[in-house]
Amino acid sequence: MTVMKIFVIGAHGQIGKKIVSKLVAEGDQVFAGIRQPEQAEAFEDAGAEPVQFNLMAQPEDLALAFQGMDAVVFAAGSGGQTGYDMTLMIDLDGAVKSMQAAEIAHVKRYVIISAEFTPDRSRWPRALQPYYVAKYYADEWLKTRTRLDYTILQPGTLVNDAGTGKVTVNPQVGGEITRDDVATFTVQALNAPATIGKTIAIINGSTPISDAVNQK
Amino acid sequence: MTVMKIFVIGAHGQIGKKIVSKLVAEGDQVFAGIRQPEQAEAFEDAGAEPVQFNLMAQPEDLALAFQGMDAVVFAAGSGGQTGYDMTLMIDLDGAVKSMQAAEIAHVKRYVIISAEFTPDRSRWPRALQPYYVAKYYADEWLKTRTRLDYTILQPGTLVNDAGTGKVTVNPQVGGEITRDDVATFTVQALNAPATIGKTIAIINGSTPISDAVNQK
Numbered sequence: 271m272t273v274m275k276i277f278v279i280g281a282h283g284q285i286g287k288k289i290v291s292k293l294v295a296e297g298d299q300v301f302a303g304i305r306q307p308e309q310a311e312a313f314e315d316a317g318a319e320p321v322q323f324n325l326m327a328q329p330e331d332l333a334l335a336f337q338g339m340d341a342v343v344f345a346a347g348s349g350g351q352t353g354y355d356m357t358l359m360i361d362l363d364g365a366v367k368s369m370q371a372a373e374i375a376h377v378k379r380y381v382i383i384s385a386e387f388t389p390d391r392s393r394w395p396r397a398l399q400p401y402y403v404a405k406y407y408a409d410e411w412l413k414t415r416t417r418l419d420y421t422i423l424q425p426g427t428l429v430n431d432a433g434t435g436k437v438t439v440n441p442q443v444g445g446e447i448t449r450d451d452v453a454t455f456t457v458q459a460l461n462a463p464a465t466i467g468k469t470i471a472i473i474n475g476s477t478p479i480s481d482a483v484n485q486k
Numbered sequence: 487m488t489v490m491k492i493f494v495i496g497a498h499g500q501i502g503k504k505i506v507s508k509l510v511a512e513g514d515q516v517f518a519g520i521r522q523p524e525q526a527e528a529f530e531d532a533g534a535e536p537v538q539f540n541l542m543a544q545p546e547d548l549a550l551a552f553q554g555m556d557a558v559v560f561a562a563g564s565g566g567q568t569g570y571d572m573t574l575m576i577d578l579d580g581a582v583k584s585m586q587a588a589e590i591a592h593v594k595r596y597v598i599i600s601a602e603f604t605p606d607r608s609r610w611p612r613a614l615q616p617y618y619v620a621k622y623y624a625d626e627w628l629k630t631r632t633r634l635d636y637t638i639l640q641p642g643t644l645v646n647d648a649g650t651g652k653v654t655v656n657p658q659v660g661g662e663i664t665r666d667d668v669a670t671f672t673v674q675a676l677n678a679p680a681t682i683g684k685t686i687a688i689i690n691g692s693t694p695i696s697d698a699v700n701q702k
Binding site for chain 1: 619
């Protein structure tokens, strides 16, 4: 397998950290986008290269961090502790700016972590509707306004159990999936051309991830 | 001038009220979309037809209110009193749902009140950035994802002074404009084919609005 240079946005997040460590384990060269300098050391110890990265910046500035990368992974999220102002600034506009930055830096491959049912407004969980609005318009921008080789991963309800290595792709129903399996799917999707140009919903199931990423 | 049937979303807002009364004065048949039943009487007194209308509904439901209309005007805004959750739900997703509803109801003409500098992220006022994110993605959707005969009006800083009847179109700088003049421009734009398919920034200036709406 070729060594890839991969930039992970939101490397310090719950899924981000797992993506970084799995990519390092695969032998890839991983650039961990972090907001706070004190997050750097842990990534250095883990064999990744920490990079100061702030999604409040303009696309032209973000693009500087993407020079020479083979892929960008968007695993950032404003999180439940901040207000919906940050949902607008990070989950929507920050995501779109990172897509524009990838294009400016001529990085073709772009994988974003979205959420199950994002494409269908009528299925958005009521209490989380504003969050889904942000995710929806970010995903739509990626699909229709960029020429990136994108993959949009839409996991079900995230849980912290141990990874199972198995998923159900595009289920009709809701379901849970471990953050570990979302990270594994992301890492394997980066090497799976069959996932390019696709929006893929995943919950835990019975298909090995290594098969799931190669399904046409 | 032909009598038009026009649906005004956000009719109870500061600009919305002025749009309704100017349209009524022109002899158009005006449907005033309101959220609260107690807002109805004032519109009846003013010669408009109040219609219960809630932007939290799905596009298919909103479309029912648009049947037979010649035009839809989006003058709604979540306003400064609500949280950014409503900015996501109303200013972004509500606006887009109303566009989708217009298409479902086969209403071609659609005018939205946006804000100056919305297209240029680097010029968004710092304290209002999250609001501009919502307006930006709504405007972009209208331009690129619909086949509506749209006009996107982007007024400068809104003030409550008396209308002047005069504007500067697409100024390079920021500036103020009275809400009354924004309403006048909106009403005249509805009858001005030259405004179709255009994004038009306006501040108060020296060009009569009746001329400004007919500029190629």
